[in-house]
Structures are given as C-alpha cells and as structure tokens.
Amino acid sequence: MSAASGAGAAGTAAQAGTDVRRPDTVPAELVxxxxxxxxxxxxxxxxxxEGGATWPTVDEAQRHRELGRRLESAGHxxxxxxxxxxxxxxxxxxERAGSGAPLAAIWALVPEWCHPGATRHGVADLELDxxxxxxxxxxxxxxxxxxxxxxxxxxSAISAGPLSADQLRRRLEHPALDAVTWRAVRAGTDxxxxxxxxxxxxxxxxxxxxxxxxxxxxxxxxxxxHVVRLGAxxxxxxxxxRLVARVAISGEAGATPGAVRDAWVAGAAxxxxxxxxxxxxxxxxxxxxxxxxxxxxxxxGGLLPELVAEIVRALGLPVPVRVLxxxxxxxxxxxxxxxxxxxxxxxxxxxxxxxxxVAEILGLPAGHDDVASLATALAADPALQERAAARAAxxxxxxxxxxxxxxEHPGVPLVLCHVGGPGRxxxxxxxxxxxxxxxxxxxxxxxxxxxxxxxxxxxxxxxEVLGYLANLGTxxxxxxxxxxxxxxxxxxxxxxxxxxTSLAGxxxxxxDDLRGLRVEAARxxxxxxxxxxxxxxxxxxxxxxxxxxxxxxxxxxxxxxxTPSVVPAARPADALDPPAWIARVIDPLERALTAARGELATxxxxxxxxxxxxxxxxxxxxxHLRA
Amino acid sequence: MSDEPxxxxxxxxxxxxREEPHVEAxxxxxxxxxxxxxxxxxxxLGDLAAVVRPTGIAEIGGEGGLLTQxxxxxxxxxxxxxxCIDPAPSAVLEGLAGTTRLELVRAYSPDAITELPDxxxxxxxxxxxxxxxxxETERLLERATAAGxxxxxxxxxxxxxxxxxxxxxxxxGLDPADVHPHAFDTGMSVFGHDxxxxxxxxxxxxxxxxxxxxxxxxxxxTAVEDAIVDRDDLHLRVIPAIFGLGFVYxxxxxxxxxxxxxxxPLDRSPLIARLERNRLALYAKVLELQDELATQAxxxxxxxxxxxxxxxxxxxxxxxARLAALDGGGR
Numbered sequence: 001m002s003a004a005s006g007a008g009a010a011g012t013a014a015q016a017g018t019d020v021r022r023p024d025t026v027p028a029e030l031v032x033x034x035x036x037x038x039x040x041x042x043x044x045x046x047x048x049x050e051g052g053a054t055w056p057t058v059d060e061a062q063r064h065r066e067l068g069r070r071l072e073s074a075g076h077x078x079x080x081x082x083x084x085x086x087x088x089x090x091x092x093x094x095e096r097a098g099s100g101a102p103l104a105a106i107w108a109l110v111p112e113w114c115h116p117g118a119t120r121h122g123v124a125d126l127e128l129d130x131x132x133x134x135x136x137x138x139x140x141x142x143x144x145x146x147x148x149x150x151x152x153x154x155x156s157a158i159s160a161g162p163l164s165a166d167q168l169r170r171r172l173e174h175p176a177l178d179a180v181t182w183r184a185v186r187a188g189t190d191x192x193x194x195x196x197x198x199x200x201x202x203x204x205x206x207x208x209x210x211x212x213x214x215x216x217x218x219x220x221x222x223x224x225x226h227v228v229r230l231g232a233x234x235x236x237x238x239x240x241x242r243l244v245a246r247v248a249i250s251g252e253a254g255a256t257p258g259a260v261r262d263a264w265v266a267g268a269a270x271x272x273x274x275x276x277x278x279x280x281x282x283x284x285x286x287x288x289x290x291x292x293x294x295x296x297x298x299x300x301g302g303l304l305p306e307l308v309a310e311i312v313r314a315l316g317l318p319v320p321v322r323v324l325x326x327x328x329x330x331x332x333x334x335x336x337x338x339x340x341x342x343x344x345x346x347x348x349x350x351x352x353x354x355x356x357x358v359a360e361i362l363g364l365p366a367g368h369d370d371v372a373s374l375a376t377a378l379a380a381d382p383a384l385q386e387r388a389a390a391r392a393a394x395x396x397x398x399x400x401x402x403x404x405x406x407x408e409h410p411g412v413p414l415v416l417c418h419v420g421g422p423g424r425x426x427x428x429x430x431x432x433x434x435x436x437x438x439x440x441x442x443x444x445x446x447x448x449x450x451x452x453x454x455x456x457x458x459x460x461x462x463x464e465v466l467g468y469l470a471n472l473g474t475x476x477x478x479x480x481x482x483x484x485x486x487x488x489x490x491x492x493x494x495x496x497x498x499x500x501t502s503l504a505g506x507x508x509x510x511x512d513d514l515r516g517l518r519v520e521a522a523r524x525x526x527x528x529x530x531x532x533x534x535x536x537x538x539x540x541x542x543x544x545x546x547x548x549x550x551x552x553x554x555x556x557x558x559x560x561x562x563t564p565s566v567v568p569a570a571r572p573a574d575a576l577d578p579p580a581w582i583a584r585v586i587d588p589l590e591r592a593l594t595a596a597r598g599e600l601a602t603x604x605x606x607x608x609x610x611x612x613x614x615x616x617x618x619x620x621x622x623x624h625l626r627a
Numbered sequence: 628m629s630d631e632p633x634x635x636x637x638x639x640x641x642x643x644x645r646e647e648p649h650v651e652a653x654x655x656x657x658x659x660x661x662x663x664x665x666x667x668x669x670x671x672l673g674d675l676a677a678v679v680r681p682t683g684i685a686e687i688g689g690e691g692g693l694l695t696q697x698x699x700x701x702x703x704x705x706x707x708x709x710x711c712i713d714p715a716p717s718a719v720l721e722g723l724a725g726t727t728r729l730e731l732v733r734a735y736s737p738d739a740i741t742e743l744p745d746x747x748x749x750x751x752x753x754x755x756x757x758x759x760x761x762x763e764t765e766r767l768l769e770r771a772t773a774a775g776x777x778x779x780x781x782x783x784x785x786x787x788x789x790x791x792x793x794x795x796x797x798x799x800g801l802d803p804a805d806v807h808p809h810a811f812d813t814g815m816s817v818f819g820h821d822x823x824x825x826x827x828x829x830x831x832x833x834x835x836x837x838x839x840x841x842x843x844x845x846x847x848x849t850a851v852e853d854a855i856v857d858r859d860d861l862h863l864r865v866i867p868a869i870f871g872l873g874f875v876y877x878x879x880x881x882x883x884x885x886x887x888x889x890x891x892p893l894d895r896s897p898l899i900a901r902l903e904r905n906r907l908a909l910y911a912k913v914l915e916l917q918d919e920l921a922t923q924a925x926x927x928x929x930x931x932x933x934x935x936x937x938x939x940x941x942x943x944x945x946x947x948a949r950l951a952a953l954d955g956g957g958r
Contacts, residue, residue, distance in 0.1 A: 021929070023928075023932045024932040024935075121718040121721055122722065125718050139928075146925070149812070166715065169832075169833075178825070178831075179825055180832075181812035181831065183832075252943070255940050256943050256946060257946050257950050260946060260950070512949055513953065514950075520946070524942055528939075531935065535928070535931075538928075
C-alpha cells in the first residue's frame with residue numbers, strides 16, 4: 001500500500017503573486033490538485049457540491065425519517081403516519097419524480113394530507129434546512145478551496161442533485177467555506193449534461209485550464225479541463241463512510257509496518273467508528289446529567305478511558321472522567337459486606353455464574369458448586385466470614401472512593417460506561433452502592449452488539465441501562481466487526497481482566513509479541529480515526545476543539561522499549577509552539593529515521609554507480625567462464 | 628389611529644416590571660444579532676399608511692417577506708392592492724402570493740414598474756445601485772404625477788453602507804458606464820473606509836460592493852437626492868436607523884401635514900443616529916472577532932497537521948523497531 005499522501009514539509013508556490021500554503025498532510029486524492037495549484041497552471045476551480053465537495057452526515061433514508069420526526073414534533077404530521085412511514089412516502093415520491101427532478105417536483109408528488117397545517121413550500125423549506133444542517137464540507141476540499149480563493153482564482157459550484165442553484169447556495173453557506181465567493185452555481189435542475197459539461201458552463205469565460213473536483217465520472221474529455229476524482233465510494237456515502245475510507249489510506253496507514261498494517265486499518269476503519277462513536281455517545285449522555293461524572297469501567301491506561309477523556313476535552317464538556325477497573329465479580333464481592341455475607345452474595349450473584357471468581361476475590365475456599373453450599377460453609381466458620389466481610393468492606397470502600405460524587409452535586413446519577421454485556425454490571429453496582437449506604441441512580445452505557453440488548457431497566461436496583469448499537473451511524477461492516485470481534489474489542493478497549501482481585505493497578509503496555517503489537521497497531525488506528533472524527537466535528541461547527549490528541553500516543557511511544565526515557569503525558573500548550581514532550585519523544589525517533597534514510601541513500605548511490613555495475617558485470621563474466 | 632400613543636399599550640415598548648424584571652433581557656436575547664428588515668419600522672409604516680390611505684401598495688424587492696407580511700396586513704385593513712416586484716421570489720413570498728392578496732411581479736425593476744397598478748405607497752428595497760434607484764424613483768414619481776396622485780416613496784439603505792456606495796445584485800445587466808469598480812468577495816466595516824476581502828459585513832458573493840464611496844452617481848441616497856433635485860415640492864426625510872429609511876413625499880399631498888407630524892421627530896434624530904452607529908460598531912467588532920477566531924482555527928488546523936504527520940511517522944518507526952526486535956529475538 002503506498003503512503004500516497006502529501007506528508008512532508010508544507011509546499012509553497014507562487015500563484016498570481018500569492019503563496020500557496022499546502023497543508024502538511026493532504027489526502028491522496030487531492031495531491032494532484034495541490035500540485036496544479038502550486039505550479040500556477042489553474043485558471044479556475046469548479047467543485048461538485050453533491051459529488052464529493054460536501055458530505056451528508058446521514059443517509060437519505062435517515063434524513064427523511066428525521067424530517068418526519070420534525071414534522072411530528074411541530075404537529076404537522078398526519079396522525080396516521082409515523083416518521084418511518086412518512087419517510088417511505090417521501091422516498092416513493094422521489095422515485096416517481098425520477099432522477100434529477102427538482103425538490104419542488106418531488107414534493108408535488110407527496111400528498112398534502114400527510115403534512116396538515118404546513119404548505120408544500122413550508123415542508124420543502126424544512127427539508128432544505130435539514131439538508132443544510134446535515135451537510136458538512138469535506139475538510140480537505142475546504143482547505144483547498146480556501147487556498148484557491150486566496151490565489152484569487154474564480155471558484156464555481158455544480159451539482160447533479162434535486163436542488164436549484166439558489167438552494168445549493170444556501171447549502172454552501174458554511175463557516176468552513178466562508179473564504180470562498182462562488183462565481184457561479186449550476187444545478188442539476190438547470191443542466192442535463194455530465195460533470196465536465198456543467199463545469200465548462202459554470203466556469204464561463206474564466207481563464208483556462210479549469211480544475212474540476214468531482215466524484216462523478218465524466219464522459220467529456222476536454223483539453224482545458226483537469227479532473228480530480230474525489231473519493232471512490234458510492235455517491236451517497238455519508239461523511240463517516242468517506243472519512244473512514246480516507247483514514248484507511250492515509251499517510252499514517254502507510255507509515256505503519258506491513259506486518260501490522262491490516263490491524264491498524266481494522267482499528268481505523270472498523271473498530272474506530274464503533275469505539276469512538278460509543279465513547280462520544282457516552283460523553284454526550286453524561287453531559288446531559290449536569291454534574292454527573294462518567295466512570296469508565298476499564299483498566300487505567302486503557303484505550304476506552306483515553307477516548308472518553310479526549311472527547312470530553314475536545315467538546316469542552318464539564319464532565320469529570322474517572323477510571324475504575326470494575327468487573328461484575330469485583331462488584332458482587334464488594335456487595336458481600338456486612339454480617340450476612342452469604343445472603344448478600346446470594347442477592348448479588350443471583351443466577352450469575354461467577355461464584356468461583358467472587359470466592360477467590362474474598363479469599364473464600366474453592367470447590368463450592370453453588371452459593372447455598374458456600375453460605376453454609378461461611379455460617380460454620382465465623383472467622384472465615386469475618387475475613388470475607390472485611391475484604392468485602394475494603395472493596396466497597398475502594399469502589400465508593402472511585403465513584404464518589406462531589407458533595408455539591410447531590411442526586412446526580414452515576415454514569416457507567418463499559419464495553420461488555422448489558423445490565424449485569426450496572427445492576428450489581430447499584431446494589432453494591434445501596435448496600436454500602438450510598439444509593440445512586442446508575443445509568444449504565446454499554447456497547448451492544450445485539451438489538452435485543454439495547455435497553456434494560458434496572459427498576460428496583462435504581463437505574464437504567466442503555467446500549468449503543470454498534471451499527472448506529474457506522475459503516476456497514478462495523479456491526480459485524482463488533483459482534484464477531486467481541487473479545488477483541490474488549491481487549492482493544494482495555495476492558496478489565498476478569499481475573500482481577502482488586503480495583504488497584506493499571507494495565508501493562510501491550511506485550512511485545514506479534515499479537516501484542518497488532519493490538520497496539522489497532523489501538524493507534526482507532527486514535528487516528530478519533531483525531532479525524534474530532535476534526536470533522538470542528539469543521540461541521542460542532543464545538544470540537546482542534547485538540548491534538550497526542551499525549552496518549554506519546555505515552556505509548558515513551559513506554560515502548562525503543563525510547564530512551566518515559567515522559568509524562570501532558571496537555572499540549574495552547575500556543576502554537578511545539579510542546580516539550582514532542583522534542584523528547586519524536587526527535588530521537590526522527591533522527592534514527594534520518595540516519596536510516598541516509599544509509600539507504602548511500603547504499604543506493606553505490607549500487608547505482610558505474611564502478612559497482614562494472615564489478616557486477618565482471619563477476620557475471622567470471623561465473624560464465626567458470627561454467 | 629390614536630393621536631396619543633400613550634393610550635395604546637400595543638404601541639409601547641415593554642419595560643421590566645417589578646413582577647417581570649427580565650422582559651427587556653429576554654426580548655434582547657430573542658432578537659437576531661443584526662436587525663436589517665424594513666419590517667422593523669412597522670409602527671411608523673402603519674401610521675403612514677393610515678394617513679395616506681393608499682388604494683395600492685407596492686414593494687420593490689421582497690427578500691425574506693417580513694416587510695411583505697406587514698404590507699399585506701396594511702392592505703387588508705385598507706382594502707388595497709399589494710404588489711411585490713421581485714425577479715426571484717423566495718418560497719415565503721410564493722407562499723404568500725398563493726394564500727393572500729399579494730400579487731407577484733417576477734421581473735426586474737425599474738422596467739417592471741410599468742406592471743404595477745396605481746400605487747400611492749411604495750417601498751423601494753431592491754438593487755442598491757445609483758442607476759437603478761434613480762430610475763425607480765423617477766419612474767414612480769412620473770407615474771404618480773401622470774395619475775394625478777401623491778405617492779409616499781420609502782427607500783431602504785439610505786445610510787451606511789449603501790447610502791453613498793453602490794451595491795450591485797447584477798452588474799452584468801447594467802450599462803457599464805453606470806457600474807463602478809467593484810468586487811463580490813469584499814465586506815464593509817465601520818473601522819475602515821475601504822472594503823476588505825473576506826472581512827466585515829460581506830455578501831457572500833450575492834452582491835458586488837463598489838470599491839469607493841462618495842462622489843457623484845454612487846449610492847442609494849445620492850440617487851434619491853439627484854432624482855428629486857428639481858422638485859422643490861418634495862420632502863426627503865431620513866430615519867437614521869436599521870441602515871437608514873428615507874421618505875419622499877410632496878408637501879402638497881393632502882396628508883403631508885400628518886406625515887410631517889409622524890416623521891419630523893425621527894428625521895435625522897441625533898439619538899437614533901447614535902444608537903445606529905453604536906449598533907454598527909458592535910456588530911463590526913463581533914464580525915472581526917469571529918473572523919479572527921476562524922483564522923486562528925485554520926492556522927491551528929495546519930499546525931496540528933504538522934504535529935500529526937510527525938507523530939504518525941514516529942509511530943510507524945516505533946512499531947517497525949519493535950517488530951524488528953521481535954524478528955531478532957524470534958516471534
């Protein structure tokens with residue numbers, strides 16, 4: 001796989017007297033465009049709005065359902081319809097109107113009784129607002145257009161969708177495209193030509209050659225037209241799908257050694273959307289309960305806590321993040337406090353088959369098949385019972401300390417986030433807290449691979465359990481990956497080892513065997529996806545700071561055997577000066593890289609020299625003569 | 628219409644009361660950041676319509692329809708016709724045309740003025756170029772004279788930024804001699820006299836802004852002044868708020884005295900002018916801060932890409948080194 005990105009020093013070139021500042025990393029598909037801009041051989045730029053320059057954040061079916069929901073909440077959806085059935089009517093109208101029909105023509109085919117109290121114009125306007133709100137410019141195309149605008153090149157927009165030119169202008173009103181003044185906007189409703197024909201018409205009398213950025217195929221081969229193809233996926237691919245495709249062939253992927261690159265790509269393309277989506281969902285859910293901390297049930301130093309912490313920081317949400325490596329067995333053991341250990345364990349374990357684990361944690365004798373026989377043994381040995389109760393009390397105190405809420409936020413729920421099965425951990429935690437005298441409403445969030453496990457109510461235990469389905473808004477393969485890779489996802493996310501006997505300690509770094517390195521590569525792929533996802537949030541106008549989620553990865557690099565010393569992970573400085581840890585961690589590695597490249601260059605020079613080739617020929621002659 | 632507004636609570640601004648001490652803050656918070664519609668002058672326009680009692684009301688340039696809805700309400704109260712000239716009416720205007728007495732003329736002014744019925748109350752808020760506004764003013768006055776009527780003409784944007792600087796919707800359709808050098812990617816601020824690329828109050832490519840202000844044949848107010856220069860019988864009054872609203876009417880109109888009574892206290896009011904200038908300065912500062920943040924965000928994105936590229940290379944090298952160590956020690 002070639003690392004065909006523009007990684008390297010930012011290129012500059014003069015274009016009509018203006019320096020072109022190419023970003024340091026450029027997606028492979030835009031490298032040719034930047035080179036043309038830098039060489040000053042572009043007269044005008046045309047961007048295909050719905051053909052790659054902007055991305056929909058939801059697919060059409062989801063958008064139609066959302067439109068139905070908005071009509072319903074405004075009281076404009078006929079009572080006989082649900083948002084889903086409304087979406088079906090909307091889709092059928094689009095099919096009957098035919099490909100390329102304008103929005104007004106599509107709405108003319110939706111029966112007006114569907115939206116009582118709202119005119120067709122009103123509903124179409126609502127849909128236009130929704131389209132604008134669910135559209136995000138391709139961040140890298142936006143950067144390119146900004147550079148083209150700075151070079152004073154005329155920039156026009158084309159589209160093959162159902163929006164008119166005015167409606168397209170509205171869709172193009174986005175802060176990320178503020179630098180662009182659109183010379184012309186040509187809609188699919190105005191033309192029936194292909195992208196190249198539209199581009200030539202849109203550019204009008206602008207100087208040639210024209211640079212066309214489009215995902216559509218073109219049949220016109222015009223000498224004054226350079227076509228740069230955007231993305232290879234389906235035209236209606238969502239922003240997430242396009243982001244995943246781009247990350248999977250990024251410079252970072254190319255820099256990963258071949259032996260573990262597939263793991264890196266799996267991390268970035270399949271598991272990243274699942275884990276990052278789950279982490280973001282958990283953070284936003286916690287933010288909805290003012291003052292509630294989010295407790296990540298994972299090993300300290302694990303990936304899931306790192307994802308949660310990065311997202312909290314990027315979104316600027318006031319959510320305290322705590323990490324607690326709880327397992328169901330630990331929580332059940334903590335609940336076994338008080339004199340009646342046996343009874344407490346019975347209640348805590350229920351039909352759970354973790355008796356052996358719990359018994360080990362509490363220092364109880366092994367070999368009991370059920371709780372009843374263990375309880376009988378405890379009743380017969382008061383000293384054993386006392387030791388078990390003391391151990392349970394210690395665990396309970398550790399648990400309480402790990403999730404203690406600030407005194408000024410009484411009554412806030414405890415938001416528990418973990419990768420694992422639904423219900424059990426949350427229920428046991430709620431009971432354990434109640435037994436310890438700190439009743440809390442527990443909101444359990446877990447990564448669900450099964451639709452039937454999406455929601456569960458704890459009821460008397462005091463809480464609720466919500467499952468994030470791995471296929472919500474993720475690429476099609478992600479759900480399959482989440483369900484078939486269950487144990488791998490748990491390992492990747494840093495789920496607490498079930499053999500834990502205490503809440504202390506942290507995860508060790510990935511083992512330096514091939515399997516461990518593959519897990520580490522997958523984690524780095526997930527982090528790469530996270531960084532691009534946060535960048536997309538920032539471009540889309542969501543409050544995501546352009547944070548550099550480097551400290552966690554730097555810690556990993558520092559902890560590996562190849563780096564000279566461990567450096568603490570520190571938040572990068574707000575100023576644009578490089579943080580100190582970059583120099584301590586990155587510079588030695590870059591020096592090693594430079595030295596290796598120098599060696600290779602020397603070797604190549606020798607191999608390519610005439611003297612060396614002459615020696616080779618002489619040797620071949622000698623071998624031939626001997627033969 | 629009551630002569631004593633004090634007696635009509637609906638015409639008074641709400642103030643905080645002891646029981647409701649947050650009315651003023653809540654209304655301020657609910658307002659858009661930049662007020663710009665002629666519809667905000669609804670009380671003044673309503674009073675003027677009541678004294679003029681037109682049989683026909685017209686609007687040149689409908690935009691978002693906020694003023695149009697006010698004019699429709701006035702027309703219904705007076706049983707008058709109401710017509711809007713707009714070459715590309717918005718969906719709101721189309722909706723209003725289908726459901727109220729509004730008639731749409733989908734054509735360009737000033738030529739489209741010939742399609743208007745007799746109108747005695749006209750709001751001009753279309754193109755903001757000297758040539759178009761002057762032609763519109765002259766044709767409207769000619770029509771009124773020919774019909775033996777007195778018309779009240781209302782002009783928006785007679786103050787900053789369009790009062791003495793042309794703004795063009797479609798300069799290609801104008802005589803080149805009437806078009807000043809202009810650009811579509813500039814914006815205006817009160818903190819400078821010249822338009823700046825990509826800064827200030829900008830049109831996002833929908834309007835061309837003349838590079839220079841002042842001088843002859845430049846700007847909406849200049850156009851109105853020149854159109855009436857030979858008409859000693861005409862008043863020009865200006866309320867210096869919401870980018871300026873100008874009123875042209877004849878001293879000889881039977882309702883002129885009542886129009887004077889309504890407009891004289893507001894005409895070039897120093898207090899209103901101060902408030903408007905402060906409003907523009909505040910908004911210009913908000914835009915400046917926003918633009919600065921956006922520039923910083925882009926710079927940070929570029930710098931971030933640099934660090935990420937370095938980290939990616941280091942990460943790859945780290946994994947490669949650890950793999951090589953495995954190869955050396957056996958897997």
